Amino acid sequence: MTERSLERDEGGGELEAAPLVSIVILSYNRPKELASALDSVLAQTYQNTEVLVIDNRSPASGEVAELVRSRPRAALIANTENLGFTGGMNQGLALARGKYVHLTEDDITMHPECVRYLVNHLEANEDVALASGVMLNPDETVRCAGGIVRLDSIYRSEIIGAGRSFDALERTVPYDVSYVPGAFICVRKSLLADIGAFNDDFYMYFEDTELCARVLKAGYKVRVIPNAHVLHAEPPTGDAPDYVTFHRYKNFLAMYLIHADLKVLPEFVLRSVVLAGVRNIASKSPHLRQQVAAWKWAARHLPKLLEERKRVKHLSARHASRRSNPPARA
Numbered sequence: 001m002t003e004r005s006l007e008r009d010e011g012g013g014e015l016e017a018a019p020l021v022s023i024v025i026l027s028y029n030r031p032k033e034l035a036s037a038l039d040s041v042l043a044q045t046y047q048n049t050e051v052l053v054i055d056n057r058s059p060a061s062g063e064v065a066e067l068v069r070s071r072p073r074a075a076l077i078a079n080t081e082n083l084g085f086t087g088g089m090n091q092g093l094a095l096a097r098g099k100y101v102h103l104t105e106d107d108i109t110m111h112p113e114c115v116r117y118l119v120n121h122l123e124a125n126e127d128v129a130l131a132s133g134v135m136l137n138p139d140e141t142v143r144c145a146g147g148i149v150r151l152d153s154i155y156r157s158e159i160i161g162a163g164r165s166f167d168a169l170e171r172t173v174p175y176d177v178s179y180v181p182g183a184f185i186c187v188r189k190s191l192l193a194d195i196g197a198f199n200d201d202f203y204m205y206f207e208d209t210e211l212c213a214r215v216l217k218a219g220y221k222v223r224v225i226p227n228a229h230v231l232h233a234e235p236p237t238g239d240a241p242d243y244v245t246f247h248r249y250k251n252f253l254a255m256y257l258i259h260a261d262l263k264v265l266p267e268f269v270l271r272s273v274v275l276a277g278v279r280n281i282a283s284k285s286p287h288l289r290q291q292v293a294a295w296k297w298a299a300r301h302l303p304k305l306l307e308e309r310k311r312v313k314h315l316s317a318r319h320a321s322r323r324s325n326p327p328a329r330a
Contacts, residue, residue, distance in 0.1 A: 018048045019099035021119055024092030025051070025074075026085065026183070027106040029058035031067050033233050034106035041104070042073055046116040051075065054092045056082040084203035084247075085182065093197045098189060105183040107233040108135075117228040118186040121174060129191045129220035130212065132180035133228030140166050143232050144184075146177035146224035149209055151260040153267035155252070166229070174225045178216060182208030184230055191220065195315055199254075199308070201301070204244065206251040213259045217312055219319030245287055249294035257298065257305045258312060 023041050027034050034053070041051055051074040055064045061078060068076040077091065093101055100122060102115055118131045135143040142161035150156040160177065182198070185208070195218045198207045212222050240248075256268055273295060280288045298305070 018046065019119070019123070020097060021046065021049045021100045021102055021115055021186075022092075022096030022098035022189075023049050023051050023102045023104065023115070024089065024096060025053045025104050025106060026088045026092070027053055027055040027064055028082065028088075029060045030106045031060050031063040034064060035067055036109050037104065037106050038067070038071060038074060040109040040112075042071060043112050044110065044115045045112050046119060049115070050097060052077060052092050052095060054088045055079060056084070056088050058082065086198040086200060086202045086204065086207045089182065089207075090197045090200065093187075093189075093192060096189060100186055101189050102186045103182060103184070104230070107235075108183060109231045109233075111229050111231075114228045114230060115186070117225050121223070121225050122186060122188060125221075125223070127219075127221050128223045129188050129215045129218075130180055130222045131186045131225055131228075132184050132223075133225050133230065134161070134166065135181060135184050136166055136229060136231050138231065138234050140231075142166060144181050145226065146175070146222075147179035148177060149179045149212070151213075151256060151264065153264045153271065155256075155272075160224075172226055174223050176221050176223050178222060179209055179212050180222055180224065182211070183232075191215070194218065199258075201254065201304075202251045203247045204251075205248040206255050210251075210255045210258065213255070214312055214315065217259075217316040217319070219316075242290055246290040246293050246297075249287075249291050250297045253294060253298040254301070254305055257302070258309045 023044075025034070025037060025041060038051070038053065041049075053064070053068050053074055054077050055061055055068075057079050058064075065076060065078060068074050077095065079088070079091070083091065089103055092103070100119055102118065104110065114133060118133065122128055122131050132146060134145045137143045142164050144159050145161040147157060147159045149158075157179070159179075195214050197211075199210050202210060215222055253272075256265065256272075260268060277288075277291065277295075279285075280291060285291075
């Protein structure tokens with residue numbers, strides 16, 4: 001693999017050298033889906049790539065290893081335990097050598113032009129840190145075309161286009177959002193040295209929302225490129241395991257403690273902790289134990305969360321300073 005190669009336009013002429021892109025596929029216990037995902041990655045028209053499969057340990061890890069070995073262009077990083085979404089993706093981000101890193105999962109197949117559209121946009125727009133596209137369901141309705149998240153006293157989240165037909169989305173021009181899903185992100189690698197990767201404490205759930213919030217506060221943009229799209233397999237049905245429910249609750253609390261305005265926190269705690277706890281006690285909710293565990297976790301880790309809040313505030317202040325004092329032109 002070379003670090004840079006020449007791209008050609010449709011007429012056969014040479015374009016500027018194409019930067020290396022590291023494509024990170026997170027795998028967990030889905031070898032059949034991984035085969036399709038991996039083949040779609042290897043079929044990308046953007047060819048200057050390295051492909052890393054991060055396999056979180058599962059009963060199917062042996063099958064996953066055989067599958068990756070049968071595709072020589074892909075490299076396998078086999079974990080001895082399940083590091084979760086955040087641990088696996090951060091591992092891939094640390095190992096990636098590319099100027100850009102494209103994050104995806106084993107249940108996602110990519111349109112052949114997907115990486116090309118995202119990288120071309122990032123190359124032309126240095127203020128964009130995270131680029132994503134349109135994620136489709138198996139029936140080709142929109143699963144996610146980015147979103148708008150507001151950390152008010154009541155959490156508000158709008159997923160753009162959800163449930164609509166892809167054609168009805170009627171968006172062709174790239175647009176800015178405050179949320180893109182972690183399983184469909186192309187990130188500028190140099191950014192990570194500045195603001196950090198996914199928060200290691202998050203394991204799974206809200207890790208992408210938290211990263212997007214940090215990116216925006218650091219003064220960069222999060223953008224959806226509608227021409228880039230992927231297909232997400234049908235997710236499994238049934239109740240989530242207790243440990244997943246626990247991480248969802250505690251990451252929700254952690255995200256608010258790191259990013260929400262101080263003025264909304266008292267009402268948020270009243271609604272999302274006190275009143276929610278009373279309701280769950282009254283209804284004998286099966287998730288009460290996980291919620292209590294999440295509250296205890298947040299209390300134990302409060303000093304660390306406040307330290308991270310301070311670091312994010314510094315990123316925001318540094319951005320404000322750059323805007324007020326732009327570098328002098330030569």
